[in-house]
Every structure is written in C-alpha cells, then in structure tokens.
Amino acid sequence: MSHHIRTVVVDGHTLTRFGLTGLASAQPDIVVVGETGLGAEAAAIVATTAADVVVLETALPDVDGLRVARELRDRNPGLGIVLLTSNGEDDVLFRALEMGVSAFVAKTAPAAEVLAAIRHAAVAAGSFSASGLGQALARRQAAGAKAMLSPRENEVLALLGAGLSVAAIGTSMYVSHSTAKTYVARLYQKLGASNRAQAIMAGLRLGLIEQERPAVALARSGSW
Incomplete structure (x- = not known):
C-alpha cells in the first residue's frame, strides 16, 4: 500500500478549514490527520499525529502564521509546510521563503494548485514553490x-x-x-x-x- 500524505490543516476560518479538509480527504493519496483554528495548537497536533505536511493560514486569529511556520520549521526540518494566504503581496511571499516554508499558495488559487502544493511539500519540504515567485523576483x-x-x-x-x-x-x-x-x-x-x-x-x-x-x-x- 502506498504511503498516504498525513496532513494537518490550520486555518482560523471554519468554512475554509472544512473545505480544505474535505478537498484533501477526497484525494486517494492524502489523509487529514488533524485540524485546528489556532496557531498555538499547531505544533502539538503536528507532533502527535506525525504529520508529513501542515497547511497553514498566515492570518490566524491568535498568532502570526509566519511565526508558527518558523517554529514548525525549526522543530522539524523534514515537515512540509504549505502557507495559505489571502494577502499575495511580495513582502509576504519573501518572508515565507525566509521562514523556510515549502509552498506558498493564495487562497484564491484553484483547488488543483493547493493539492499540488501539498504533494510538493510532502516530497520536497526543503525547496520553495510559489506560482508568483518569478514575477515577484522580477519586481524586487x-x-x-x-x-x-x-x-x-x-x-x-x-x-x-x-x-x-x-x-x-x-x-x-x-x-x-x-x-x-x-x-x-x-x-x-x-x-x-x-x-x-x-x-x-x-x-x-x-x-x-x-x-x-x-x-x-x-x-x-x-x-x-
């Protein structure tokens, strides 16, 4: 049996979290092993579920999602971190790159792009993927x-x-x-x-x- 990508969803918006959980769970190669709306709970859930990938929103209700990403990366170099953002500004993208996330996806992105980011993060946690990276680098x-x-x-x-x-x-x-x-x-x-x-x-x-x-x-x- 092939290995399922064990995924945790961290998003403060209940509907978005349910949508992401449903989307990921419907895939044959992805299983959602935990979810929360609070960044403060992310590290414990990732640890107890032995997650491969965490899908993390930047604008969490309790803490800065980028800071959570940094803490998760420091604890676990092999963890895939997919950052979801409603703010696609260049400075957020470059901060995400510096924080060591695996993929950066806009909340407005098609479902296929989110799923591709999860799969990328599972196999290449240390590399960075973002659809707008080329244009952002050109603007910088x-x-x-x-x-x-x-x-x-x-x-x-x-x-x-x-x-x-x-x-x-x-x-x-x-x-x-x-x-x-x-x-x-x-x-x-x-x-x-x-x-x-x-x-x-x-x-x-x-x-x-x-x-x-x-x-x-x-x-x-x-x-x-």
Whole structure:
C-alpha cells in the first residue's frame, strides 16, 4: 500500500478549514490527520499525529502564521509546510521563503494548485514553490535597480527611452547640454551600457522602462 500524505490543516476560518479538509480527504493519496483554528495548537497536533505536511493560514486569529511556520520549521526540518494566504503581496511571499516554508499558495488559487502544493511539500519540504515567485523576483530586481539610479538618472533613462536626443534631454530637464551629457554618461556606466540602445535594453530588462509603443518612440527619435 502506498504511503498516504498525513496532513494537518490550520486555518482560523471554519468554512475554509472544512473545505480544505474535505478537498484533501477526497484525494486517494492524502489523509487529514488533524485540524485546528489556532496557531498555538499547531505544533502539538503536528507532533502527535506525525504529520508529513501542515497547511497553514498566515492570518490566524491568535498568532502570526509566519511565526508558527518558523517554529514548525525549526522543530522539524523534514515537515512540509504549505502557507495559505489571502494577502499575495511580495513582502509576504519573501518572508515565507525566509521562514523556510515549502509552498506558498493564495487562497484564491484553484483547488488543483493547493493539492499540488501539498504533494510538493510532502516530497520536497526543503525547496520553495510559489506560482508568483518569478514575477515577484522580477519586481524586487526592478525596485533594487531603480534605487541604484538617482531620480535624475531615472528621468534621463525615461527620456532616452522616449527617443529624445541628448540636447532635447538637456532642454527638457532645464540643464546645459554638457550637464545632460554627464547624466547620460553616468547612466550608461551604471547600466553597463555603451550606447543608447544598450541602455534602453538594460532598462527594459530591469523593469525600469515601461515597454509601451516602441515604434512611436523610435519614430520620434531625433538622433541615436
């Protein structure tokens, strides 16, 4: 007989907990061995039921679900931890990653995604799975790159992307032509670019330039 994934559900919303329990129990490879609405009870239930996976809500009524996840991970490196959240913000996702959870799933996700997360957590507790991870990492990279540039350099990049010449950038920013050239040179240096096209490509890659109507921008371009 194949091993069933022994699962504990920790969710403060009674209906959600019943729904998750019913969904998981209906699977031939998953058995729900415990459930609670309180984070404070999670560790004891996981221990007494010898659970393989815990499905844990972030917004528990008594404690922070992420803190519960951290405590569970510290006690049991092999435990699969699936974090359910109604708050899909990037900072929650990265905190979940740092807390050592196995999977991060939005409460609005399809049932199949929740079940896939439980199965992933059962076999790969130490790896991290989240459907939005790639996009979140891209947004974090863009935010870091934006901070790397000064407000003036961000402005220069946007104007370059819109196809303005260095002279036109100087006029637009109310600075001299030589000052505009200095801004452009500094921007190229930070982006590792040697010309306008490379700077624009780097800006697009880092998410610093919105990719809108490039044909219009190119048509407006006075000098490259």
